[in-house]
Amino acid sequence: MTRSMKGLVKALALGLAAACSLAAVSGATAEELSLKGKRIGVSAIGTDHYWDLMAFKGIQDRVKELGGEVIALDAGRKDQQQIAQLQTLIAQKPDAIIEQLGNLEVLNPWLQKIRDAGIPLFTVDTATPHAINNTTSNNYNIGAEIALQMVADMGGKGNVLVFNGFYSVPVCKIRYDQLKYVLTSFPDVKIVEPELRDVIPNTVQSAYSNVTDMLTKSPEKGSIGAVWACWDVPQIGATQAVEAAGRNEVKTYGIDGSPEVIKMVMDPKSSAGAVAAQQPYEIGKTSVDNAAKYLAGQKVPPFTFVPSVLINKENAAEKGKPFLDAAEKAGVK
Amino acid sequence: MSATVLHTEVGVSDEKQAAAKSAGRRFGALVVRLGAIAAFAAIMAYFVIFAPGFTSTFNLINVVEQSAILGVLAYGMTAVIIGGGSDVTEGGIDLSIAANMGLCAAVYATLLSMGYGDFLSVMAAIAVGMAVGALNALAVVGLGILPLLATLAVLNVAAGMELTLTQNTVVGASSPLLGVLVSGSFFGISALAWALIVFSAVMIVVVHGTSFGLRLYAVGGHPEAARAAGISVPFYVSFTYVLSGFCAAVASILTVSRLSASTPGSGELLLSVLAAALLGTVFSRRFVPTMGGTLLSVLFIGLLANGFQLLNVSSYWVNGVQGALILLVVAITSFARGSEGSR
Numbered sequence: 001m002t003r004s005m006k007g008l009v010k011a012l013a014l015g016l017a018a019a020c021s022l023a024a025v026s027g028a029t030a031e032e033l034s035l036k037g038k039r040i041g042v043s044a045i046g047t048d049h050y051w052d053l054m055a056f057k058g059i060q061d062r063v064k065e066l067g068g069e070v071i072a073l074d075a076g077r078k079d080q081q082q083i084a085q086l087q088t089l090i091a092q093k094p095d096a097i098i099e100q101l102g103n104l105e106v107l108n109p110w111l112q113k114i115r116d117a118g119i120p121l122f123t124v125d126t127a128t129p130h131a132i133n134n135t136t137s138n139n140y141n142i143g144a145e146i147a148l149q150m151v152a153d154m155g156g157k158g159n160v161l162v163f164n165g166f167y168s169v170p171v172c173k174i175r176y177d178q179l180k181y182v183l184t185s186f187p188d189v190k191i192v193e194p195e196l197r198d199v200i201p202n203t204v205q206s207a208y209s210n211v212t213d214m215l216t217k218s219p220e221k222g223s224i225g226a227v228w229a230c231w232d233v234p235q236i237g238a239t240q241a242v243e244a245a246g247r248n249e250v251k252t253y254g255i256d257g258s259p260e261v262i263k264m265v266m267d268p269k270s271s272a273g274a275v276a277a278q279q280p281y282e283i284g285k286t287s288v289d290n291a292a293k294y295l296a297g298q299k300v301p302p303f304t305f306v307p308s309v310l311i312n313k314e315n316a317a318e319k320g321k322p323f324l325d326a327a328e329k330a331g332v333k
Numbered sequence: 334m335s336a337t338v339l340h341t342e343v344g345v346s347d348e349k350q351a352a353a354k355s356a357g358r359r360f361g362a363l364v365v366r367l368g369a370i371a372a373f374a375a376i377m378a379y380f381v382i383f384a385p386g387f388t389s390t391f392n393l394i395n396v397v398e399q400s401a402i403l404g405v406l407a408y409g410m411t412a413v414i415i416g417g418g419s420d421v422t423e424g425g426i427d428l429s430i431a432a433n434m435g436l437c438a439a440v441y442a443t444l445l446s447m448g449y450g451d452f453l454s455v456m457a458a459i460a461v462g463m464a465v466g467a468l469n470a471l472a473v474v475g476l477g478i479l480p481l482l483a484t485l486a487v488l489n490v491a492a493g494m495e496l497t498l499t500q501n502t503v504v505g506a507s508s509p510l511l512g513v514l515v516s517g518s519f520f521g522i523s524a525l526a527w528a529l530i531v532f533s534a535v536m537i538v539v540v541h542g543t544s545f546g547l548r549l550y551a552v553g554g555h556p557e558a559a560r561a562a563g564i565s566v567p568f569y570v571s572f573t574y575v576l577s578g579f580c581a582a583v584a585s586i587l588t589v590s591r592l593s594a595s596t597p598g599s600g601e602l603l604l605s606v607l608a609a610a611l612l613g614t615v616f617s618r619r620f621v622p623t624m625g626g627t628l629l630s631v632l633f634i635g636l637l638a639n640g641f642q643l644l645n646v647s648s649y650w651v652n653g654v655q656g657a658l659i660l661l662v663v664a665i666t667s668f669a670r671g672s673e674g675s676r
Binding site: 069071072073074075076077078079080081083084085087088089091092103105106108109165167168197199 | 385386389391392395398399402500501502503505515588591592593594596597598601602638639642643645647648649652
C-alpha cells in the first residue's frame, strides 16, 4: 500500500514538474514543501522507547530533507530537563517548535509560553489547546479496536489486568477511556481492582513482576483472561510473565507496534494476543509537513491522523511484516 | 594517627625524602587543579564566542533560574560533606537528598490538591524533609552506620514513601505561592532566580562568615581535634543531615512551581547534585567543598547544558562531559588527598 502511494506521489511530482516547466512558473506549489533557511526546534521527553525514537527520527529526517536546520532535544525522560530545554529553546526563537509527548500537566504552562513568544507550536501525539496541529494516530479508534479484540478473544467474559500508570499522558487517557467505554457494553468483562501501575524505567521487569504477583494471587486457570496496557512495553513483561507461569489462557494486549511485540503476536505460541501498530516515523514526518505548510502560509487542520493497523493472531503474518520492514529500514531495532 | 607512628620510627633522611615527595605531589595537584579550572574557563570562553545568544541577560537569567533547584540541593550535599569530612567512602554524603525532595514535593502537591493552603502545605513539606534528614542523622550519628550506606537506605525509604503517596503518578498543583514563583519577577530577575540568589547568600554567610561555619569545618576536617576543643561533633554532624533535609524541602517547593506538579523521577537529580558538590572542590585550594565553589559548579553545569543547546550540540554530550568532569575531579581530590596522607 505504501509502495503504491509512493508511486502515486512520484507520478504527481513528475506531472507537477512538467506542468511547472511548461508554464515556467517558479513559485512554490502546495506539494513542494520547503524549510530552507528555517530552524525547527524539536523537544521530546525521551527516546528510550521504540515509538518515541522512530517519531523523533522521523521529525529530524524530514526537517533535513526539506532543507531546514533542526535543534533536536531529548530530555532523557526527565521533566526538569525538558522544561529547561524548552525555556532555552524559546530564547533561541526558532521558526517553529515540534513537541513530542510528555506529561501534559507539566508541559502546558510552557507550551503556553511558546505561543506567547509568538513561536508556532506543533505537537506529536500530544493533544493540547496550545498546538496549531497535533499529528498522531486515531487513538479513539485504536483504543476501541484493541478493547474489542480483547473482549472477542475473551468470549465476552472474564477478568482483565489493566496497567494504568500513565493516565496523565493524553494518548493513554484516550485509550483507557475507550477501553472503559467498550466495557460498558460487556458487563461480564471486569477490570481487576486495584489497577496495575506501569513505570518508566524498568517497564518490562516491573510489568513482569506485577503480572506474576497477580497470577499467583489468582491461581485458578481462567480466573484472569487478559492483560491490557496503553502501550506495548508493559505488554512484553506481561507476556513473558504469563508464559513463565504456564497460564497460556491469558492473552496480552497493547498499543504502538514495537518490532519485538509484533514478532510476539506473529508467533502462534506466544501469549501476546494483539497489538495496535502505529507508524511513528510517518507521524514524525507528517508533523514536519504540517509545520512547513503552516510556515508557507497554508491552512493546517488542528489534528492529523496517520493510519494504524490492528495486528492480531489471525492477520499477523500478513500485516506484521510491513511494520518489521519499516523498522529495519529505519535502522531501529 | 599512623602519621605520628611514622614520624617516630622513620629516620631523618627518609622523612626528608617523604617531604620532597609530598611537595612534588602537592605541586602536581596544584597543576591539575589549575588545569581543571582552565578547562572550565576554556569551555565558557568557547561558549561566549561561538554560542549565539549565550551572553544575553535573558539567557543568563534563564540559566540561573534553571540552576535554582540543583543549587539548593547541592548546598545541602555540600554542608553534609563539610561536616562529615570529604573522604569519598567514609566521609559525609547524603544519597537520599534527591529522593527526599521527591517525597517533599509529593507531600506538598498532594496537600495543595486536597485543598490545604500554602502555609500548611509548605510547613508539612519542610517538616517531612527535616524528618528524613533526622532519620539520616539517627542512622549515621546514633547508630554509627557509614553515611554512604545509611543514606542509601534512607533513599529507598523516601522513594518508597513517595511512590506510596502518589502511586507513581503526576500530582498537579497550583497555589498563590506557586503563582509568584512561576511568574513573579523583581528588578527584571525572575522569582526562581531570586530564590537561588538569596539562598546562596544565606548559605555562604552562615558557612563561611560565622564561627558556626568554622566549627563545622573543624568537625569535618579533624573530628578528634574538634572534640578536644570542646565542640560537640555529633551535634554538628546531625545538624548537617537535618539541614540537607531542609534544603530538599525548599528545592521541592521550587520544583513543584517549575513543573506545576510533583512528578516521579526526582531521584535522577542525585548524580548532578553529587557532581556539583564534588566539582566545587576544585575551586578551593585545599580541595574542600565550599558553598561558593558549589555555586560556581552548579552554574557551570547549567551553562554547559545551555551552551551545548545554543551550539546545537546533542544533549547526550552533556551527560558525557559531566561524567568526565566528575572523574577528573575525583581523581584530582584523591591525588591531593594522597599528598596529605603521606605528610
